[in-house]
Structure formats: structure tokens, C-alpha cells
Amino acid sequence: MLFGMAEASAATPTPQQLEQFKKLPKAQQEALAKQYGIDLSTLNKKTKKGSDASNVDEISVFPRKEEALSEEDKLEEKFKPKVQELKPFGYDLFAGEPMSFMPSEISAIPDSYIVGRGDEFQINLYGKENQLYDVEVDREGRLAIPDLSPVLVAGLSFSEVKELITAKISQEIIGVKAFVSLGRLRSMRVMVLGEVFKPGAYTVSSLSSLSHALFIAGGISEIGSLRNIQLKRAGQTITTLDYYDLLIHGDNRNDVMLKPGDVVFVPAVGKQVSISGLVKRPAIFELKQNETAEDLIKMAGGFKAEAFPQKTIVERYSNNSFKTVLTLDFTQKPLDYSPQDGDAVNVQASSKELENAVTLMGAVSHPGNYAWQKGDKISTLISSLKTDVLPIADFDYSLIIREKNIRGEIEVLQFSLVDVLSHVDKDLILQPRDVVIVFSRFEEKVDEKRVLSKMAFTEDEIALQDKVELWQEYENRKFQEYIGIFEEKEELKEKDVDSLTQLLKGEKEELKEEEYSLFSRRALLKPVILKLQQQASSGDEAQLLAINGKVRYPGVYPLVKNAHFAKALAAAGGLLESAYLEKAEVTRLSQDSAEKVEHITFNIESALQNQNDQKYQLKSKDSINIFAVPNWQEEVSVQLIGEVQFPGTYSIKRGETLESVLARAGGFTEFSAPEGAIFTRESIRVKERAQLKKLSDDLRREIASRSFQNSVTDSSLSYDDTNKLLDDLAKVEALGRLVIDVNDIYNGSQTLELENGDALYIPAVQNTVSVIGEVNLATSHLFNKEMTLEAYIAASGGYKQRADEERIYIIKANGSVQLPNESSWFSVNSGTYLAPGDTIVVPLDAEHMDKLTLWSTATQIIYQLGLAAAAISAL
Known part of the structure; x- marks a missing residue:
């Protein structure tokens, strides 16, 4: 085994083993490093430094290896709610995995270092002789320099040894001086x-110091004391480290x-007290017997700025197996609280209310x-x-949202920026938290x-606009917190307020939420409307009103204090041009x-x-309807395209006919084909x-139904044909064609009253007949009055296999x-139909489509709309 029989966590590879390890293939290196829990990148850095057998390793501690989690544990960790858990203070500093027991020797040696047996000195002689000696202190504590008598150095400080050697060489070797340094340490x-x-x-x-001993042992365990670390020597406690x-x-x-x-001994931890909440260093601290609550706060770094120490909560385990809770004022001097083992101190936060x-x-x-100061008004802001x-600001409509009682219920005040800055008596006085x-x-x-975009902004002004929008998004969130409404809560979605929203049910919401302006109504x-809905109760109606009709922004609005008809109009953005000023209607529910x-x-x-007249004052749930001017019509226009004398867009009055517009356009040109007109x-x-x-x-439903009814082997339903038809239907654009006889x-002879957006397309004279559908070559042919319908089909290559010869039809121009003719499809020889x-x-x-009842209808619509679209695009 490459690293011997020692355990990976407690063995140090020798330089020879490292050299052998470096010669292995990379894959074997990675496998071996993984087996022994070695960080390969760190090990490579160490070997690249070319350390020899006399040098000690630089890496002393690696991070502790985490236990491998099972798949079930990994899944639990992934979805388990993350809870901020207090950890004992200071233990992370020492937590590691021992890998080597020798510190780096490249650091400077202090002059107070006590020389002992095994230390190696490097003595550099210069002068009339230049020599370099590596001399080790022997077991007797002596330093034997070549050509000189041994010197007893054990027990002396490094500075004393340097002076002793320098003086001895100067005395015994004339003309030679010495430079003394420590090499390998013992x-x-x-x-x-x-x-x-x-x-x-x-x-x-x-x-090595006492701290280094803790590092090489991998740190202190969770139940070890950081405050009573003992150094024992010859059975005596030399010092205690806190x-x-x-x-x-x-x-x-x-x-x-x-x-x-020496023996470094770490006893079990003593009294522990946890402190959490609004302190700078929340953690579990170990306290000595004489330490107080003030000492605990200092250990935690003190209170944060938003802390409210006057109501600090302390949870304590009592002797009767129950947990008790204490509420203490940690600002008192002196503080009447002595921490006990197991206490959990929680420093509360101050109120975020302004x-x-x-x-x-x-x-x-x-x-x-x-x-805010007493007497401040809107003009102050x-x-x-x-x-x-x-x-982009609306100068006529702004609001003040004000809390009216301790329950947090709100009332709404309305003002105009122009009125506020122009009339002192309309400058509303502000209250705190407005x-x-x-x-x-x-x-x-x-x-x-x-x-x-049309305004000339400087670069700084553009940056300011961006900052204002970002800040507004933040303020919108804070505003929702202020009135206690959050849009993402499903239970607080907009609810009907009796007849108010019923008035708006017919209006479709065309814009998406993200398409509305950030500062839009x-x-x-x-959130204001939702809050007013929520706080409504029996005897206290929802302070809302609705306004519809010819206003800029119809909808539901807050009913403000001293609500007047003029304020409701300002809330809705004012009247439209088409508004009828002689009459408006308010629908009011009886109380x-x-x-x-x-x-x-x-x-x-x-x-x-008469804005002070009480008869124009509004009440809860009032619904205002602004009528349009009778017979009011916005600009209405129609288009004439193609072969007319003056094609273009024509403005028309209500009730005007196509005949009159054609007369205004000068009639048809000599190249026109009115019989082929498209309207x-x-x-x-x-x-x-x-x-x-x-x-x-x-059609999709019928195809699906047929596919379930047919057997698996029934191939009468062609997937390709079915799919093509459905694709064609999806691509067809509705034209809105009305078949008319323009002549x-x-x-x-006939009258056609026009509507806004109507369009008439007059094509040029055509001399062709087209054949489309299930023929071998769908194309157009020059018109020949001698050719029959069958002749045109034959000229297009004849029928395809799936052509329906009994249902051929003609789409006229x-x-x-x-x-x-029903008696004979192909008896036409005089061009009667063509x-x-x-x-x-x-x-x-x-x-061939399994008798789909909708097939013929679908294909006819596709052909007819396709022909009309092609004719229009040709103009």
C-alpha cells in the first residue's frame, strides 16, 4: 500500500512515498486520493515545492470529511425547510481533519527560541575561508563545529547561541567571520x-504552540470547552487558555x-447560554461562573440598531421539568438577570412602523x-x-391614504396638485403615517x-428615472404591508362588491398585468380597493364607487372624503370628447x-x-354613467382598392351607402371587372x-371519435390527409367577405349601408378559368367559351384517385x-356556367376519410377563403 499501514487520517506520507505517488497515472492518483480522503490539488501544490526528506510538510489540517448521505437523506435535505440554527461560538475555527503534524519551517525563528537536542544549525564562514556547515545539536546538547571544540548550547536561547558561536569562531579562526541560522528544527x-x-x-x-496542538488534532469537539484548555507538564497544570x-x-x-x-487537555464544556435575535453575533456561548448578562451581550457583539432590548425574552428550564419564560429589560443598569445553563435569550426587534x-x-x-412635523402640508413634500x-404625472388626481383608527382601517382623501399649489385653502394638512x-x-x-422617449433627457435624468422605477417597486411592496394587503394571497383576490363590479362584467380585460404602467391607477x-372591501361590515359600507361610460379610465374607485361628482370625474381621468354634458346618471342603492x-x-x-351643492355629493356604491352625445360617431372610413378612378380611404358619415362612395371615387376604370369584386x-x-x-x-372531435370506433387495422382514415386538413384550417385567415353584385x-338596384373598416376590392379584367382541388395539376387556363367543365378538368390532368366527381362546384368571380346541371354534370357545352x-x-x-361529415364543409371554406385572399393580394 502506497501510504503504508497507517490510517489516512493519521498518517503523513514520506517524501519517498510522495515521489512514488507522483509517478502513478492520473486516474490511479485520483482513486488513491479518494480512498484516503486526500485533497489531490493541495497535495500537488505541496509536492511541486520540491521538499526533501529533511523538510517538514506545510499542510497540517484539511477540512473534515462529511458523512455520505443516503439518497433518501439527500431528498429530505433538498426539500426540508431551512431553519437558521444557532451554533456554538468559535468551534469552526479549529474544525478540520488531521493530515500532518509538522508546521511550516519557513517562518522566522524568534530570538527567544530555546535550542534543544535535534535542532540543526547552518553556519556560514566567510573571510579568508568560505565554508558552509550543517551541524546538529547532539544528544548531549553539544554543537560540534568542524575544526573547533564542541559547544554546549542546549537550554540556551537562539540569540545566545548565535553570539556564542560567532565569538568562538572569531577567537579561534583569525580572519574568519560567521553567519549563524537555524535549519531543520527538532x-x-x-x-x-x-x-x-x-x-x-x-x-x-x-x-508549536498550544493552539497548534488543537489544530493538528482536528479541533475541539462539540462538547469540548473553549474556555478552559489546560496545558499539563509533568503532572502540573502550567497554564489555562481561554x-x-x-x-x-x-x-x-x-x-x-x-x-x-506536554499534554494538552480539553475538558467538557461548562455553562452554555444561547443568544439570538437582533444581536450582531448570535450564537451559543460558554460562560464562566462569574460572568454576567453584560458579558454575554459583549460576547454577542452588542445589539443591532433595530433591536428592542426593553422586551428581551429568556427561556429557561426549571427544576420542575417545565420551561419558564422571562421578559427582561436589558437596558437596565444594573441588570437583574444571572444567566443559567441552558438559557435561551432572544432579543426582539423594534417595530418597523414609521x-x-x-x-x-x-x-x-x-x-x-x-x-413629519405638526402643520406639514402636501406642499411641504x-x-x-x-x-x-x-x-407623466397626473396633476388632477392624487390620493392620501390615512389610517383612521387603531385597527388599521383606512380612509382616502383626494386632491389635485394644481389646486394644492395654486390655492392655499386646498393644501391638505398631513398626519403621521400618511x-x-x-x-x-x-x-x-x-x-x-x-x-x-420623446423628451430630451440628460444621462443623469435617465438614470434618475430608472432609480425611481426600482424604488417604486420597493415602495409598492411596503405600501401593501402598510394596508395589510398582499396581491399573491389567493384569498384576497378581487371580489364582487354587490353591483359595482357587476357593471364592469361586460368589459374584457385586454391588457396583461405587466403591460400596465408602474404608476397607473x-x-x-x-391594494387600496381590496383593503376597503375587507374593512366593510354591517353598518359600514364599502367606500367604493363605479364610473362608466365616456370617461378616460372607467372602473371602480375609492370613495374619498367629501366625495363630489367632480372628484369622481378626476379619478376616472376626465371626460372624453364624446361625453354628453347635458345629462349624467347616478344609480344608488337604498340603505x-x-x-x-x-x-x-x-x-x-x-x-x-356647483361643487359645494349637496345634491352632487356621492355615496357608497354609487354607480355613475356618462352618456355619449346622441348620434356621436368617431371618424369612420372605408377603403376602395383596385380599378376605380380614385382609389384610397374615404371618410363617411353615418348611413352613407356604397353607391355614394363609388360615385365619389369616380366609378370604375375601363379595365375593371366589377363582377369579380370582393367586399x-x-x-x-x-x-x-x-x-x-x-x-x-x-373536426378534431369527429376524427378522434372515428379513430376510437375503427379497428387498429382499418386504414380508411388517412392520417396524412387528416393532418393536412387540420393544418390548412389553422392557417386560414378569416376575410369577412360579403358576396355582393357591385353592378x-x-x-x-341594390343598397348597401357602409360600416367603419369596410373595404371594396375591384380587380382588373380576367380572362382565365382556374381548376383546383383533387386534380393532377391545379392551374389556370385561358377562358374559352367552347370548352366545357370536363374539358378544363382534362386540361388539368384529370382527377386524382380520391376526387369526388359527384360534388364538383364552381366558385364565381x-x-x-x-x-x-343536376341532370348531367358534363353536358355543358355552351359555357352556361363558366x-x-x-x-x-x-x-x-x-x-376516403371514413365518411367525415365535416370534411366537405372544411375543404369548401379553405378553397373559398384561399381564392379570395389570393385575389386581394394580387391587387
Whole structure:
């Protein structure tokens, strides 16, 4: 065995063994190192230094090997909740795995070092003679220098030996001087016993101290004492080492040098007291009998700034097998508390609630907590709209969230930044713990970014914007803590507030949460609304209102103090251009009966001018509806594309017809083919999209049903054909085509009233007939009135194997569908059915698809929409 019969944890490989180890292949080196628990990288570093047999090893301690965990234990450790566990103080310093028992000799030798038997001196003679001698102190304590008489040096200090040798050489060899240094030091054997990791006898250097003895033994065990480490010599206790002096105060006066035969003894640990919580060094400390609670606090590094030592909790085991709890004031002088073994001291934290402070958050330049003094107003926090708020701030709608009682219930006050800075009487007085929120005038993040990007910011201003957003995310979290609402709690998701949210059920939420502006009403009001819902009770209705209709941001809002109709409009972002000012309606639930509903109508302009009138004051659960101006219509436009005299986009009035727009466009060009016109409408496109989805879902269900009904060997259902059809359905885009006869409309025979987004495509004259579907070559042919339907199909290579010859149909240029004469499919010889621009469709035989009832419908839709899309793209 390479490292002999000694155990890996207690044997030191000799230089010869190291050289032999280096010659082994790398794989064998790794296997051997793993077997003996050796750090290969550290061992390589050691061998690279070229140490010879006379040198001692530099590495004395490696980290302790951890016990291998079973797979079950590893799984338990992975999912086990991590709990911060207090550890005994100071034990980690010594924890290690003994690997070598000799310290490095490259360190300087102190002049006080006592020379003994086995020490080697290097004597360098220079002058008329130049010699270098390595001389070892013999067993008699003498140093025999060649050509000189022996010198007794054992028991002398290193400095005394240097002076003695230098003087002797100067006297006995004239013209020669000497330089004296120590080479290899002697080794000695000591015992390390008691509560250490690896007790036993160790060979150490003569420079070893008491601390080094503990290191080479792997440190002190968990039940060993750090404060009563004894050095015994010849049966007598020479000194006692308290390692807390070294670890806490850096005092190593009692860390004395060892001598041969010394015994280092570590007794069991004494009284232990744990201290946790808001101290700088939480741990389990060992106390001596005379040490007090003040000493314990010093060992723990003192209290942290956020500590509240006035209510420190002490848990203690009493003699009657029960645990008792003491509540002590650790700021008292003197402290009436004597630590006992097993006490657990926990220093509580101070309250995180702000005292005499207010919080500013939202679209402001400098959000955060600010000191409050009696008499402070909003203008104290925001003195300028140019410097104190962001360019995106809403100047007309801001809130103060205020606690109204000891339960933490809130009330909401509303103000306008413009009014506050313009009128002294509207500058609200702040109270401690108020939260002032300034909203953005944008709800969508995209709109907000677009406005900011157009402004000329300096680099510092851009950095400030980024910092404000990061701080706001933090403030949003603190705000949720302030009012006791956390969005991630499922039980606190938005609940219906009687009729309020019922008013909004018809509106779909199109934006995702991350698409809302950071300072939007939705983002900042959500926890406020949830809090107002929570604190509502019998006799104390939820302080909320709803506003719908022609306002910028309809929704549910907090009912503020002295709520007026004008404040509700400001909360909703103001009126839209289409708002009807002559009439607004408030729906109010009776406080006596929930079934009694009152509808109140009033003039908006009058309400805005008489803000002190009580009839315009709002109540809990009021629902405001702002109507649109009668017959109000936003800009409505249609498109004319293709062969008209003046194609383009035309604005229309309500009720205008296609005939009039065609007349405004100058009519058709000489190259137009009105019979092939394509007319699209958005409302029809929406219906087609829904129909396509339903058809695709129905077809998938029918295919799945058929596949379960058929046997495994039934191959009538082609997977490739089925998959192709489903893929085609998924790719089809709904066009919203309405089949019309443009010539009849243009001539006044028919009337088509237009809608916003309508589009008319007029193609050029076509002289082709197309053949698609289950033919060998789907292509287009020049129109020939002498050719029959069968002739066109023959010109396209004839039918494929799965063509359905009995269900051939023709898609006319205007989008209508015609079937050939029922008495004979191919008796057409005069072109009765065919005209330029027509398309002959040869569908797939549904029999090959296991008689799927939806197959023909699906293929017809694919062909028809595909043809229309191709015609539009050709314009």
C-alpha cells in the first residue's frame, strides 16, 4: 500500500512515498486520493515545492470529511425547510481533519527560541575561508563545529547561541567571520487529550504552540470547552487558555509554546447560554461562573440598531421539568438577570412602523419616507410641478391614504396638485403615517414610454428615472404591508362588491398585468380597493364607487372624503370628447333595502360649477354613467382598392351607402371587372373567425371519435390527409367577405349601408378559368367559351384517385357558388356556367376519410377563403 499501514487520517506520507505517488497515472492518483480522503490539488501544490526528506510538510489540517448521505437523506435535505440554527461560538475555527503534524519551517525563528537536542544549525564562514556547515545539536546538547571544540548550547536561547558561536569562531579562526541560522528544527511528541476531534499522540515541531496542538488534532469537539484548555507538564497544570480572549479580543498571551511530553487537555464544556435575535453575533456561548448578562451581550457583539432590548425574552428550564419564560429589560443598569445553563435569550426587534413620518410614492422625482412635523402640508413634500414630479404625472388626481383608527382601517382623501399649489385653502394638512400617491396620467406602459422617449433627457435624468422605477417597486411592496394587503394571497383576490363590479362584467380585460404602467391607477389602486372591501361590515359600507361610460379610465374607485361628482370625474381621468354634458346618471342603492334602486340624473356642467351643492355629493356604491352625445360617431372610413378612378380611404358619415362612395371615387376604370369584386367587413370577419375555430374543434372531435370506433387495422382514415386538413384550417385567415353584385349596387338596384373598416376590392379584367382541388395539376387556363367543365378538368390532368366527381362546384368571380346541371354534370357545352374569373373546385371524396361529415364543409371554406385572399393580394 502506497501510504503504508497507517490510517489516512493519521498518517503523513514520506517524501519517498510522495515521489512514488507522483509517478502513478492520473486516474490511479485520483482513486488513491479518494480512498484516503486526500485533497489531490493541495497535495500537488505541496509536492511541486520540491521538499526533501529533511523538510517538514506545510499542510497540517484539511477540512473534515462529511458523512455520505443516503439518497433518501439527500431528498429530505433538498426539500426540508431551512431553519437558521444557532451554533456554538468559535468551534469552526479549529474544525478540520488531521493530515500532518509538522508546521511550516519557513517562518522566522524568534530570538527567544530555546535550542534543544535535534535542532540543526547552518553556519556560514566567510573571510579568508568560505565554508558552509550543517551541524546538529547532539544528544548531549553539544554543537560540534568542524575544526573547533564542541559547544554546549542546549537550554540556551537562539540569540545566545548565535553570539556564542560567532565569538568562538572569531577567537579561534583569525580572519574568519560567521553567519549563524537555524535549519531543520527538532520534532517532539505531545499528547492532545479530552474533548478533541482526534485525541492521541502527535509529532510536532519545536515551534508549536498550544493552539497548534488543537489544530493538528482536528479541533475541539462539540462538547469540548473553549474556555478552559489546560496545558499539563509533568503532572502540573502550567497554564489555562481561554480561547474567547483570542477570538473576541485578539489576546494570545496564554498561547504558550509546547515542550516534549506536554499534554494538552480539553475538558467538557461548562455553562452554555444561547443568544439570538437582533444581536450582531448570535450564537451559543460558554460562560464562566462569574460572568454576567453584560458579558454575554459583549460576547454577542452588542445589539443591532433595530433591536428592542426593553422586551428581551429568556427561556429557561426549571427544576420542575417545565420551561419558564422571562421578559427582561436589558437596558437596565444594573441588570437583574444571572444567566443559567441552558438559557435561551432572544432579543426582539423594534417595530418597523414609521413614527412621525409620511411616505411619498408614485410618479414623483424623489419617492420615499419623509420626516413629519405638526402643520406639514402636501406642499411641504411637493413644492414644484417641474422638479418634484415626473413628466407623466397626473396633476388632477392624487390620493392620501390615512389610517383612521387603531385597527388599521383606512380612509382616502383626494386632491389635485394644481389646486394644492395654486390655492392655499386646498393644501391638505398631513398626519403621521400618511401615504401620498401621485398617479401617472397613462394606464399603459407603452404609452408612458412613448411620451418619455420623446423628451430630451440628460444621462443623469435617465438614470434618475430608472432609480425611481426600482424604488417604486420597493415602495409598492411596503405600501401593501402598510394596508395589510398582499396581491399573491389567493384569498384576497378581487371580489364582487354587490353591483359595482357587476357593471364592469361586460368589459374584457385586454391588457396583461405587466403591460400596465408602474404608476397607473390599476397598479396603485388595487391594494387600496381590496383593503376597503375587507374593512366593510354591517353598518359600514364599502367606500367604493363605479364610473362608466365616456370617461378616460372607467372602473371602480375609492370613495374619498367629501366625495363630489367632480372628484369622481378626476379619478376616472376626465371626460372624453364624446361625453354628453347635458345629462349624467347616478344609480344608488337604498340603505334601507338592497332591492330599492334610485336613479338620479343631472347636468354635468352644472355639477362641475356647483361643487359645494349637496345634491352632487356621492355615496357608497354609487354607480355613475356618462352618456355619449346622441348620434356621436368617431371618424369612420372605408377603403376602395383596385380599378376605380380614385382609389384610397374615404371618410363617411353615418348611413352613407356604397353607391355614394363609388360615385365619389369616380366609378370604375375601363379595365375593371366589377363582377369579380370582393367586399370585406370587420363584423363578418369576427364571425368567420369564430366559425373557423368551431369547425376545427368539431373536426378534431369527429376524427378522434372515428379513430376510437375503427379497428387498429382499418386504414380508411388517412392520417396524412387528416393532418393536412387540420393544418390548412389553422392557417386560414378569416376575410369577412360579403358576396355582393357591385353592378346592381352601382346602378341603384341594390343598397348597401357602409360600416367603419369596410373595404371594396375591384380587380382588373380576367380572362382565365382556374381548376383546383383533387386534380393532377391545379392551374389556370385561358377562358374559352367552347370548352366545357370536363374539358378544363382534362386540361388539368384529370382527377386524382380520391376526387369526388359527384360534388364538383364552381366558385364565381364574385364569390358565389354554383353547381352544374343536376341532370348531367358534363353536358355543358355552351359555357352556361363558366365565365372569366371562375374557379372549378374538385373536392376530396369524403368516403376516403371514413365518411367525415365535416370534411366537405372544411375543404369548401379553405378553397373559398384561399381564392379570395389570393385575389386581394394580387391587387
